[in-house]
Amino acid sequence: MTKKTSHKKALQEQAGVSQPETINQAIIDAIRSRRDVKPTTPQLIERILKGDITALSRAITLIESKNKNHADQAHAIIKGCLPYANKSVRIGITGVPGVGKSTFIESFGTYLSKAGKKIAVLAIDPSSSITKGSILGDKTRMEDLVKDTNVYIRPSPSGESLGGVARKTRETIILCEAAGFDTILIETVGVGQSETAVHSMVDFFLLLKLAGAGDELQGIKRGIIEMADSIAINKADGENMKAAKIAKVEFNRALHLYPAKDSEWQPKVLLCSALHDEGIDTVWETIDKYVTQTQSNGYFEQRRHKQNKFWLIETIKDQLHADFFNNEVIKKALNVQITLIEAQKTTPFAAADYLLQLKPEL
DSSP: OOOOOOOOOTTSOOOOOOOOSOOOHHHHHHHHHHHHOOOOHHHHHHHHHTTOHHHHHHHHHHHHOOOHHHHHHHHHHHHHHGGGOSOSEEEEEEOOTTSOHHHHHHHHHHHHHHTTOOEEEEEEEOOOTTTOOOOOOHHHHTTTGGGOTTEEEEEEEOTTOTTSOOTTHHHHHHHHHHTTOOEEEEEOOOOSTTOHHHHTTOSEEEEEEETTSSOGGGGGSSSHHHHOSEEEEEOOOGGGHHHHHHHHHHHHHHHTTSOOOTTOOOOEEEEOBGGGTBSHHHHHHHHHHHHHHHHHTTHHHHHHHHHHHHHHHHHHHHHHHHHHHHOHHHHHHHHHHHHHHHTTSSOHHHHHHHHHHHOOOO
């Protein structure tokens, strides 16, 4: 395949657009008034089912909101969209920082779009543990894909989620499916061994690796490698091609050490270069074969049923956690216990036992 033509990057300074000498104030007021009108829940659902991207974004914002006033509307939207969901292929894409996840997704998404697919990219940006903020710069790094009318990109902060997945990613998938997107790509933070959360919400788990990065030994370690349905060694081009081929052999050997998967699928090791659009078609062909095989042997639906059970338990845990720490009795008692710990009059374990035994009404 041909190499991508060079073009200006989104982070470069671009020439500004000169403002017209006269601005129609009536038009400005009309635009502002339309923005201020908040659609009702039935209107949002109706627009989402018609593929309205603006309505989809509004609904996802409501789902991600921590404002209790938005919770009821968010639940109603999910309930209204649920009958129209579950009609997509969900693909999780992970890998260490610097492996080229965003570049791969841009190349992969472009390939799928040209093949007639409608793609939703749920990109998870890491949040600072100090300031709690996120840059949400994935659209900047996918500057060509973001212009594609068949593609919807939604960056979200990971928040406090250990698995590198946004708090409400699972519900977002449902809305995207209801809006007509048949392929869902979830890009994780890529923090190594803690990607279990994304594995529990996708049909196919793709792990991107680098050759010559000194992590070939990871191929014989259990963890994220064991969860992968396929491994794609990215940046397999130029002088790195030899190292990529060696890494492919090593990972293939390692994968055969694992017991057979319940899906009866043998994970593949692939070579690709997202920068040069090479090997992307092979990645999709592999995913397509996996979906066909698992749908025919019943594992595809079986896995989704297990995932639903998992997320039922996780949702209960999250709600109990939130209710516990938002309870006024617990808040006051927690501050008291922290003061006692700082004065070395109790231990963290004794304080935890005391708080758990309070059993306030949640």
